[in-house]
Amino acid sequence: MDVKARSSSGPNMVSTEEEDLKRGPWTIEEDFKLINYISIHGKGRWNSLAHSAGLKRTGKSCRLRWLNYLRPDVRRGNITLEEQLLILQLHSRWGNRWSKIAQFLPGRTDNEIKNYWRTRVQKHAKQLKCDVNSKEFKDTMRYLWMPRLVERIQAATTTTNTASTSAAMTSNASIEQMMLPNLSYYTPDNASTTASSDSIGTQVSPISDSIDYYNGVSTNYNPNHDYLQANHESLISPIGSYCNNGDGMDFGLMELNHHWASDGDGDGSHNLLNAEDFFFLQHQFNFNM
């Protein structure tokens, strides 16, 4: 890849020192240098660190690479159902405060959450031809997507317990009950420690969370690994189904579980939004605008 192409064509290249600065994707060798240097000397100031480590990178670039990719506690791979739920909940509170949101998702970076939001959540808003910040879309998230996620989380956790999960999550209060304990749990202060106990990580997979998690960390921490991107998940759609009460969209009165139950696979890996849903929701959004 022509890493220097971008910088050389940019408007602000001049000094020979700046010309030497490398940009673009990091190489394995660079990763090694950075990891080794930090493991021996600690972090310190990023600009001097970059220089001392023999990296022809800006301090900024080194910091970003470390925080988003190389640091040992970074967690990669699919965003779990609970993480999705948390992101939705926290975003509704704080908006695009990605770093703040990331504090509640141990091991996840603000960049990752931001990408998730932009690529997955905003996509659905776009498909529905409504603004991601509109009340309509927020209602959709609140009354459709989030209860859907709660349902799926319950299904995933009770699959092994064979406990009943059919307690209807038909009110907003139910979502809050599901969410609030998490929020109180995952304060920024204890986020890193809760990552270890993995109390957030209800995975769809029945395999031990902690095993998965730590395997993932060690694999990703190793700069020799294949640099593959995290597994591409097919995301759960925000909109599972709907119930038209004949008077516009009163999401609060929807019988959510009835339709969702028919989805049935519980693996969180396919898109729940079908063509009819989209047609209906698009109609509603356009009508209400």
Added chain:
DNA sequence: AAGGGAGTCAACCGCTTTGAT
């Protein structure tokens, strides 16, 4: 099999905030 479009995500940019002097 090839080409094009869409989706994803690592990395950069530029502005703001914070901390040191």
Added chain:
DNA sequence: CATCAAAGCGGTTGACTCCCT
């Protein structure tokens, strides 16, 4: 208190990959 450098943050870009035709 003022200034400057570093760090932090959110927005944006562009390369890569996947999927569909």
